[in-house]
Amino acid sequence: MRGFAALIDSLIYTRSRNAKLAAISAYLRDTPDPDRGWALAALTDSIDFPAVKSSTIRNLAGTRIDPELFRLSRHHVGDTAETVALIWPEAEDRQLSDPTVDEAVQALSAATRATAPDIVASLLDGLDSNSRYALLKLAVGGMRVGVSARLAKTAFAQAFDVPLDDVEELWHALDPPYAALFRWAEEGGKRPDLSTTPFFRPFMLSHPFEGDSLDLGEYAVEWKWDGIRVEAVHLGGETRLYSRGGDDISAAFPDVVEAFDRDGVIDGELLVRGTDQGGEAASFNALQKRLGRKTVSKKMRQEFPAFVRVYDLLMDGEKDLRLLPWHERRQRLEAFVPKLNPDHFDLSAVIDVDDFAALETMRAGARDAAIEGVMLKRRESLYLAGRVTGHWYKWKRDPLNADCVMMYAQRGNGRRASFYSDYTFGCWTEDGELLPVGKAYSGFTDEELKWLDRFVRENTLNRFGPVREVKKSLVLEVAFDLIHESKRHKSGLAMRFPRIHRIRKDKPAEEADRITTLRGMIS
Amino acid sequence: MAKAKHWIEPHPQGIYVRPADIWIDPSSPKQHAVVTHGHADHARGGHGDVWATPETLAIMGLRYGTEAGTPVGYGEGFERGGVRFSLHSAGHVLGSAQVLMEYEGERVVVTGDFKRRPDPTCAPFEPVPCDIFITEATFGLPVFKHPPIEGEIAKIFARLEAEPDHCLLIGAYALGKAQRVIAELRAAGWDKPIYLHGAQVKMCALYEELGVSLGELRLVMDTPKEEMRGQIIICPPSALIDKWSRRLPSPVTAMASGWMRVRGRARQRGVEIPLVISDHADWDELTGTIRELAPKETWITHGSEDGLLRWCELHQIKAKALAMIGREDGDDG
Numbered sequence: 001m002r003g004f005a006a007l008i009d010s011l012i013y014t015r016s017r018n019a020k021l022a023a024i025s026a027y028l029r030d031t032p033d034p035d036r037g038w039a040l041a042a043l044t045d046s047i048d049f050p051a052v053k054s055s056t057i058r059n060l061a062g063t064r065i066d067p068e069l070f071r072l073s074r075h076h077v078g079d080t081a082e083t084v085a086l087i088w089p090e091a092e093d094r095q096l097s098d099p100t101v102d103e104a105v106q107a108l109s110a111a112t113r114a115t116a117p118d119i120v121a122s123l124l125d126g127l128d129s130n131s132r133y134a135l136l137k138l139a140v141g142g143m144r145v146g147v148s149a150r151l152a153k154t155a156f157a158q159a160f161d162v163p164l165d166d167v168e169e170l171w172h173a174l175d176p177p178y179a180a181l182f183r184w185a186e187e188g189g190k191r192p193d194l195s196t197t198p199f200f201r202p203f204m205l206s207h208p209f210e211g212d213s214l215d216l217g218e219y220a221v222e223w224k225w226d227g228i229r230v231e232a233v234h235l236g237g238e239t240r241l242y243s244r245g246g247d248d249i250s251a252a253f254p255d256v257v258e259a260f261d262r263d264g265v266i267d268g269e270l271l272v273r274g275t276d277q278g279g280e281a282a283s284f285n286a287l288q289k290r291l292g293r294k295t296v297s298k299k300m301r302q303e304f305p306a307f308v309r310v311y312d313l314l315m316d317g318e319k320d321l322r323l324l325p326w327h328e329r330r331q332r333l334e335a336f337v338p339k340l341n342p343d344h345f346d347l348s349a350v351i352d353v354d355d356f357a358a359l360e361t362m363r364a365g366a367r368d369a370a371i372e373g374v375m376l377k378r379r380e381s382l383y384l385a386g387r388v389t390g391h392w393y394k395w396k397r398d399p400l401n402a403d404c405v406m407m408y409a410q411r412g413n414g415r416r417a418s419f420y421s422d423y424t425f426g427c428w429t430e431d432g433e434l435l436p437v438g439k440a441y442s443g444f445t446d447e448e449l450k451w452l453d454r455f456v457r458e459n460t461l462n463r464f465g466p467v468r469e470v471k472k473s474l475v476l477e478v479a480f481d482l483i484h485e486s487k488r489h490k491s492g493l494a495m496r497f498p499r500i501h502r503i504r505k506d507k508p509a510e511e512a513d514r515i516t517t518l519r520g521m522i523s
Numbered sequence: 524m525a526k527a528k529h530w531i532e533p534h535p536q537g538i539y540v541r542p543a544d545i546w547i548d549p550s551s552p553k554q555h556a557v558v559t560h561g562h563a564d565h566a567r568g569g570h571g572d573v574w575a576t577p578e579t580l581a582i583m584g585l586r587y588g589t590e591a592g593t594p595v596g597y598g599e600g601f602e603r604g605g606v607r608f609s610l611h612s613a614g615h616v617l618g619s620a621q622v623l624m625e626y627e628g629e630r631v632v633v634t635g636d637f638k639r640r641p642d643p644t645c646a647p648f649e650p651v652p653c654d655i656f657i658t659e660a661t662f663g664l665p666v667f668k669h670p671p672i673e674g675e676i677a678k679i680f681a682r683l684e685a686e687p688d689h690c691l692l693i694g695a696y697a698l699g700k701a702q703r704v705i706a707e708l709r710a711a712g713w714d715k716p717i718y719l720h721g722a723q724v725k726m727c728a729l730y731e732e733l734g735v736s737l738g739e740l741r742l743v744m745d746t747p748k749e750e751m752r753g754q755i756i757i758c759p760p761s762a763l764i765d766k767w768s769r770r771l772p773s774p775v776t777a778m779a780s781g782w783m784r785v786r787g788r789a790r791q792r793g794v795e796i797p798l799v800i801s802d803h804a805d806w807d808e809l810t811g812t813i814r815e816l817a818p819k820e821t822w823i824t825h826g827s828e829d830g831l832l833r834w835c836e837l838h839q840i841k842a843k844a845l846a847m848i849g850r851e852d853g854d855d856g
Binding site (some may be wrong): 011012013014015065066068069072073076077078079082083086087130132411417418457 | 596615664665721764765766768769784785786790791793794795796797810827829830833834837
């Protein structure tokens with residue numbers, strides 16, 4: 001438990017991605033099975049002990065310490081598990097123990113609602129404060145140590161020097177403590193057999209298109225839809241919906257999951273149907289209302305019906321198509337999609353365009369809210385995991401631009417902790433008032449960041465905690481992909497992917513754009 | 524008949540000793556003041572007559588350039604208005620004192636700030652029997668238990684060994700904490716120069732002058748960047764994320780404070796190595812001291828008074844909280 005506790009704390013106290021990767025990799029290499037597997041499951045929230053809830057440990061603390069002192073302490077610390085870990089009384093004659101993570105997991109798994117308090121208490125009695133914290137976080141979940149599933153997988157791949165794509169693929173097919181995964185990675189053994197298990201297959205990704213032209217005989221063209229990339233899997237009688245990172249998002253989209261009833265694996269864009277647009281795809285903004293929800297109400301399902309616009313077919317029944325060229329997969333896809341419920345699945349059309357010049361015109365003219373640009377796919381491309389060069393390109397439509405005035409600045413994180421690197425900027429109303437329209441923390445060079453930081457420090461009007469209000473004198477040319485209506489800002493506008501394009505030291509603040517101009521850019 | 528007012532009166536701006544017309548640690552300028560120690564929330568400039576230990580007077584002189592007051596050593600005292608005052612070591616920082624007052628057969632102790640742990644830079648806490656014990660409660664919650672300092676110092680060495688290309692930047696309050704950390708580093712065998720932020724220099728020099736040796740200290744400003752790789756640097760907590768820290772070679776940030784016991788506090792500060800090192804009594808020291816002295820009444824000046832008050836209630840100890848202002852749970856934890 002002490003090794004696991006040290007890992008948790010080192011993850012808590014570092015913000016550097018590389019340091020987190022190094023800490024997890026070292027732990028995975030140095031720790032025996034099954035402890036390392038349980039640790040991995042705990043970090044990625046893939047383990048649950050239904051009998052142990054936050055209320056279990058809160059009530060338990062009440063048996064050892066005055067409830068009023070606990071309440072005051074909890075209020076100060078802000079986290080129940082940490083409060084219990086810090087406050088747990090240590091008997092003077094106690095024997096410190098260091099159980100393995102596996103022993104703790106076994107004990108917690110065996111707990112029922114009735115026995116959980118005694119089981120947790122007897123574990124806590126033998127542990128030091130940091131181990132108590134790790135145990136309680138393991139028991140109730142929600143580590144919040146800044147480790148995404150993707151980061152954990154990357155650390156695994158680094159630890160054993162195996163391809164990340166393989167880890168991605170195998171990970172989702174196996175259950176904690178992932179013994180087969182470690183065996184394969186460490187000893188180079190045979191890959192576990194996965195033919196009929198529903199699991200996530202890593203996506204094929206694209207590169208930005210930066211050339212002047214492309215032979216459209218060699219490359220097929222599709223719209224790039226602005227939703228979220230998903231993979232729907234129906235195999236062995238089970239259905240799953242996975243996001244880009246391989247997270248299971250089935251619970252948020254039961255309408256889509258229920259409708260996918262044919263054996264196979266599809267790759268597509270999850271979109272929400274806009275009622276005011278004749279049933280076509282609505283903006284990303286509409287989709288956001290359904291993202292990140294644990295459960296979804298009937299009303300939600302009706303107001304924001306979700307569907308998948310299908311790009312590719314990875315498995316047709318139990319047959320893996322990934323090593324077939326794109327045009328062959330496309331043929332099978334065109335036969336597959338019509339068999340699905342049309343309310344929730346349609347085919348992403350291949351655009352018929354004569355030549356590259358015509359495509360450029362078409363791309364520039366596309367201002368549909370759900371279109372982000374075009375995709376160029378080599379007709380002979382196999383379905384290869386990750387970002388492989390030369391096969392798929394994304395060609396986003398040109399960004400929009402606006403001249404805005406810096407209003408507030410905030411300190412960054414990690415390497416940027418000493419810099420004011422996050423900027424809120426605004427545009428003018430007709431009455432000459434400046435209202436915020438967005439916030440950006442990228443797009444500038446290190447040199448520009450130094451200059452901006454100095455500007456903020458020398459032009460501070462007010463301080464609100466980590467935020468500084470600055471003199472409204474600096475014009476920032478901001479680039480963004482889209483702009484849409486939003487109730488979040490007083491201006492009624494919100495930008496998608498805003499970044500600082502240029503610092504306009506030459507331009508007086510009065511000449512920055514007006515809100516009406518930005519409103520005109522809403523597609 | 525209404526109960527007569529006690530001869531010691533708690534006010535938001537300090538403790539007033541009426542028969543002697545003297546304030547203890549007043550937060551605004553007064554004619555007569557006893558000052559327990561040099562931290563800014565206890566020692567202010569601008570008083571008329573000041574009684575304090577010679578060390579505290581020297582620290583106040585450095586900070587405020589104040590005119591000299593009357594030095595009172597540990598165990599020494601004076602009398603005024605029928606009240607016998609004496610100062611006793613509090614173990615908080617160099618020169619820190621508790622104030623014992625005896626009047627009409629009643630003994631009252633004001634702790635100022637105190638701790639019970641050994642500290643190489645100051646005299647240890649002296650338990651003074653009394654009827655009324657007026658105590659601080661900065662860490663008056665049972666979550667606050669300061670671990671042994673050796674383990675905290677070891678974290679610094681472990682990190683320097685693991686990442687020799689970095690330097691280790693420790694945020695520590697300029698009076699007391701910085702010198703204690705330096706002295707503990709020396710005690711643990713670190714004999715290389717220790718590098719200082721400009722704001723730490725004068726107080727360290729004063730400590731040396733008063734007989735606390737800190738080894739070789741150098742100024743960051745005068746040192747080439749590369750020389751500081753693998754070295755230890757001490758700065759005020761506010762400088763940890765300040766522009767100033769950009770001149771250092773890949774600093775790993777640490778902070779020495781009792782508040783570092785709580786993970787969220789350390790994260791808020793962006794601290795990579797929390798060092799739970801405090802110059803205040805932790806929960807066990809607070810409650811243990813009350814038990815040891817067994818006063819008739821305990822009055823609580825500042826900190827988490829709710830927690831300590833609740834503990835007194837549970838143990839049937841007569842206690843009350845005094846509402847004091849200007850005592851903040853700042854960086855001197």
